[in-house]
Amino acid sequence: xxxxxxxxxxxxxxxxxxxxxxxxxxxxxxxxxxxxxxxxxxxxxxxxxxxxxxxxxxxxxxxxxxxxxxxxxxxxxxxxxxxxxxxxxxxxxxxxxxxxxxxxxxxxxxxxxxxxxxxxxxxxxxxxxxxxx
Amino acid sequence: xxxxxxxxxxxxxxxxxxxxxxxxxxxxxxxxxxxxxxxxxxxxxxxxxxxxxxxxxxxxxxxxxxxxxxxxxxxxxxxxxxxxxxxxxxxxxxxxxxxxxxxxxxxxxxxxxxxxxxxxxxxxxxxxxxxxx
Amino acid sequence: xxxxxxxxxxxxxxxxxxxxxxxxxxxxxxxxxxxxxxxxxxxxxxxxxxxxxxxxxxxxxxxxxxxxxxxxxxxxxxxxxxxxxxxxxxxxxxxxxxxxxxxxxxxxxxxxxxxxxxxxxxxxxxxxxxxxx
Amino acid sequence: xxxxxxxxxxxxxxxxxxxxxxxxxxxxxxxxxxxxxxxxxxxxxxxxxxxxxxxxxxxxxxxxxxxxxxxxxxxxxxxxxxxxxxxxxxxxxxxxxxxxxxxxxxxxxxxxxxxxxxxxxxxxxxxxxxxxx
Amino acid sequence: xxxxxxxxxxxxxxxxxxxxxxxxxxxxxxxxxxxxxxxxxxxxxxxxxxxxxxxxxxxxxxxxxxxxxxxxxxxxxxxxxxxxxxxxxxxxxxxxxxxxxxxxxxxxxxxxxxxxxxxxxxxxxxxxxxxxx
Amino acid sequence: xxxxxxxxxxxxxxxxxxxxxxxxxxxxxxxxxxxxxxxxxxxxxxxxxxxxxxxxxxxxxxxxxxxxxxxxxxxxxxxxxxxxxxxxxxxxxxxxxxxxxxxxxxxxxxxxxxxxxxxxxxxxxxxxxxxxx
Numbered sequence: 081x082x083x084x085x086x087x088x089x090x091x092x093x094x095x096x097x098x099x100x101x102x103x104x105x106x107x108x109x110x111x112x113x114x115x116x117x118x119x120x121x122x123x124x125x126x127x128x129x130x131x132x133x134x135x136x137x138x139x140x141x142x143x144x145x146x147x148x149x150x151x152x153x154x155x156x157x158x159x160x161x162x163x164x165x166x167x168x169x170x171x172x173x174x175x176x177x178x179x180x181x182x183x184x185x186x187x188x189x190x191x192x193x194x195x196x197x198x199x200x201x202x203x204x205x206x207x208x209x210x211x212x213x
Numbered sequence: 214x215x216x217x218x219x220x221x222x223x224x225x226x227x228x229x230x231x232x233x234x235x236x237x238x239x240x241x242x243x244x245x246x247x248x249x250x251x252x253x254x255x256x257x258x259x260x261x262x263x264x265x266x267x268x269x270x271x272x273x274x275x276x277x278x279x280x281x282x283x284x285x286x287x288x289x290x291x292x293x294x295x296x297x298x299x300x301x302x303x304x305x306x307x308x309x310x311x312x313x314x315x316x317x318x319x320x321x322x323x324x325x326x327x328x329x330x331x332x333x334x335x336x337x338x339x340x341x342x343x344x345x346x
Numbered sequence: 347x348x349x350x351x352x353x354x355x356x357x358x359x360x361x362x363x364x365x366x367x368x369x370x371x372x373x374x375x376x377x378x379x380x381x382x383x384x385x386x387x388x389x390x391x392x393x394x395x396x397x398x399x400x401x402x403x404x405x406x407x408x409x410x411x412x413x414x415x416x417x418x419x420x421x422x423x424x425x426x427x428x429x430x431x432x433x434x435x436x437x438x439x440x441x442x443x444x445x446x447x448x449x450x451x452x453x454x455x456x457x458x459x460x461x462x463x464x465x466x467x468x469x470x471x472x473x474x475x476x477x478x479x
Numbered sequence: 480x481x482x483x484x485x486x487x488x489x490x491x492x493x494x495x496x497x498x499x500x501x502x503x504x505x506x507x508x509x510x511x512x513x514x515x516x517x518x519x520x521x522x523x524x525x526x527x528x529x530x531x532x533x534x535x536x537x538x539x540x541x542x543x544x545x546x547x548x549x550x551x552x553x554x555x556x557x558x559x560x561x562x563x564x565x566x567x568x569x570x571x572x573x574x575x576x577x578x579x580x581x582x583x584x585x586x587x588x589x590x591x592x593x594x595x596x597x598x599x600x601x602x603x604x605x606x607x608x609x610x611x612x
Numbered sequence: 613x614x615x616x617x618x619x620x621x622x623x624x625x626x627x628x629x630x631x632x633x634x635x636x637x638x639x640x641x642x643x644x645x646x647x648x649x650x651x652x653x654x655x656x657x658x659x660x661x662x663x664x665x666x667x668x669x670x671x672x673x674x675x676x677x678x679x680x681x682x683x684x685x686x687x688x689x690x691x692x693x694x695x696x697x698x699x700x701x702x703x704x705x706x707x708x709x710x711x712x713x714x715x716x717x718x719x720x721x722x723x724x725x726x727x728x729x730x731x732x733x734x735x736x737x738x739x740x741x742x743x744x745x
Numbered sequence: 746x747x748x749x750x751x752x753x754x755x756x757x758x759x760x761x762x763x764x765x766x767x768x769x770x771x772x773x774x775x776x777x778x779x780x781x782x783x784x785x786x787x788x789x790x791x792x793x794x795x796x797x798x799x800x801x802x803x804x805x806x807x808x809x810x811x812x813x814x815x816x817x818x819x820x821x822x823x824x825x826x827x828x829x830x831x832x833x834x835x836x837x838x839x840x841x842x843x844x845x846x847x848x849x850x851x852x853x854x855x856x857x858x859x860x861x862x863x864x865x866x867x868x869x870x871x872x873x874x875x876x877x878x
Contacts, residue, residue, distance in 0.1 A: 568701035
């Protein structure tokens with residue numbers, strides 16, 4: 081029960097290109113968590129139909145990770161952010177690559193999913209610093 | 214700064230139909246927050262190009278709210294949940310209607326967006342109760 | 347030739363969220379018929395390329411079944427219908443589950459496709475009763 | 480009540496590119512009926528939010544008409560059909576144009592929607608002749 | 613370096629249904645080149661995960677070929693073009709079939725991809741003749 | 746006729762995330778040309794239905810520009826490219842912003858479309874230099 085009370089309350093989040101002003105790295109992280117869970121289930125289930133489905137869905141979910149990250153990079157972050165955090169471009173480039181052919185799309189390696197989640201976490205920290213600035 | 218440390222850490226989340234087992238009502242809420250922000254910006258900006266864009270995007274974001282809620286209703290919730298929470302069917306039906314033609318899609322009324330957010334909050338409470346059960 | 351004259355003439359149908367007022371359970375049924383045919387073809391063809399394609403397409407067509415049913419449940423049916431047909435919520439929930447991971451998406455079992463078609467038929471009967479009321 | 484018993488029973492229908500073998504011009508007709516209903520509602524409602532929404536949705540539904548017709552033309556009809564019905568290419572070309580910029584997408588003219596429905600009806604007649612051959 | 617200077621400069625292009633007036637068969641050709649490359653990579657890589665991904669993506673890219681060709685056939689070409697080039701209907705019908713179940717979607721045969729590219733090239737020649745007329 | 750012979754012949758191009766290895770900035774440029782043409786047509790046509798359609802389609806085409814550029818930035822360009830062209834990150838960030846809310850999505854200004862096209866041209870030059878290296 082305690083866990084429930086400690087659950088996120090406030091996560092406001094974000095993304096349309098009106099822009100509505102609502103952005104949240106949680107969108108990318110949720111899809112990346114999904115990708116990781118899919119890989120784990122793939123590894124522990126040898127049924128060919130299940131495995132084919134896992135690959136189909138992993139492809140879609142990895143694409144969603146890329147999309148949500150691209151939106152943050154282009155739509156949320158502004159020149160002053162890139163000045164203050166000079167690593168930001170490379171961070172996004174590496175994170176989106178980790179959700180692509182050389183990352184979670186291209187294989188079934190949970191280590192890649194963990195690296196992806198770690199990059200999203202780094203982005204998330206910077207995001208919230210700029211949001212709370 | 215404090216706010217940042219109190220930010221959600223653990224939000225596990227959810228949704229593909231493998232199923233990966235990751236579900237999170239935050240996905241619906243983020244889109245609904247976006248819908249509300251769009252309506253507010255629409256109200257305070259009379260530029261016809263801006264207003265047309267706001268209506269186009271509100272249509273898409275409201276559809277996403279419906280989609281995320283439908284996924285929870287069909288994919289996450291199981292018969293025992295519906296027995297324990299007999300109001301759940303109606304709750305989802307009303308919430309998805311509130312994101313449709315008689316709700317946030319059909320007009321530019323922030324009250325509808327608030328009602329929608331309140332319904333999503335009710336769903337979210339039940340979701341986390343079942344998750345932490 | 348006779349068969350052709352006995353073919354449906356009038357099926358008006360339905361679904362956008364303007365709403366345009368045009369709804370028709372035939373949309374869900376057509377996709378479900380497709381899902382069933384895909385499963386049958388999968389069973390009788392062991393070529394791995396064909397089978398991979400069948401699984402990819404079955405995933406999409408099952409998703410369309412779910413979508414068309416969700417639209418009917420949220421957009422077409424109104425509170426008085428749910429009062430008159432108290433089984434309607436559960437019927438839709440079961441039907442959409444039958445097109446998901448525990449149904450036609452999750453496997454290659456024609457029995458699941460038949461169950462899905464039977465549920466859509468039940469929904470269809472109620473739909474036309476309310477339409478002709 | 481009688482009307483309900485006279486309703487279509489058998490409409491099998493069609494379209495995926497496995498191919499599953501299920502095709503049905505009803506899919507195009509349903510979307511075209513929707514387009515017509517949208518135009519009628521547009522004409523009788525001067526609220527600018529409603530009208531903007533009608534145009535957004537009409538664009539999508541007209542695109543669906545085109546898509547369903549293209550699928551029939553490319554995937555269902557075979558060389559012997561085109562030999563037997565030499566008008567078929569032009570019929571499809573005109574029908575899809577009627578759902579485009581010079582037809583229901585480009586304006587709010589119910590006459591265009593009626594022309595489109597008539598073309599779909601012609602296609603439908605030929606479709607069922609070949610199906611029942 | 614020379615190659616770069618000889619690169620296309622003027623590429624006129626094409627496609628939305630406003631219509632914006634910008635059309636270009638290069639869009640279909642790019643996707644068809646992609647389909648061919650996917651088939652070649654599929655043939656030379658026996659890893660099952662890679663092969664499953666190749667089939668998933670080939671399905672999508674073949675669909676894009678069909679879509680871009682359909683748009684040219686319906687939206688760009690007008691009655692006088694069809695009079696001047698009476699083979700045009702059949703050419704488009706064959707090209708789109710070559711990207712479907714009996715062509716690049718249905719198998720992993722580079723010959724089919726080459727036939728598809730040749731058809732697109734024929735269409736492209738006619739397109740540019742009409743454009744430069 | 747001469748113009749036709751001078752037309753691009755070889756443009757190989759590119760983009761799926763297998764990866765198939767086929768990439769081409771022409772995809773982004775074609776959509777950007779479309780966006781520019783839409784804005785020009787918007788400016789010269791005061792019909793409200795036409796203008797609403799132009800805004801709807803401009804939104805979609807601008808999104809496609811962003812998507813094609815993101816794909817190049819994440820999938821085609823590798824660390825050595827970013828070392829050799831240190832301006833590349835910023836160039837892509839500015840180009841995608843020019844297709845967004847502060848650029849061609851947000852207004853009806855042909856100057857923005859021209860700036861966008863110029864940025865895509867810069868990217869294209871670098872792309873072909875790396876391709877021909």
